[in-house]
Amino acid sequence: xxxxxxxSIQRFVYxxxxxxxxxxxxxxxxxxSLGLLLPGGSGQALIAxxxxxxxxxx
Numbered sequence: 001x002x003x004x005x006x007x008s009i010q011r012f013v014y015x016x017x018x019x020x021x022x023x024x025x026x027x028x029x030x031x032x033s034l035g036l037l038l039p040g041g042s043g044q045a046l047i048a049x050x051x052x053x054x055x056x057x058x
Contacts, residue, residue: 024056 012018031052035045 024053027056028052 028049032045032049035041035048038044
């Protein structure tokens, strides 16, 4: 890889937008995973994850 391409990739990975997206995705997956622990919670987990996604988009 050339130095400019590597620098470009590093700038993307350490950018605010990438880190913010990773945090939002991890939060949504965490809510979904915790919702699956509830008995019969597959539907509730999906609803909670969609709610977390809506909050994250605001």
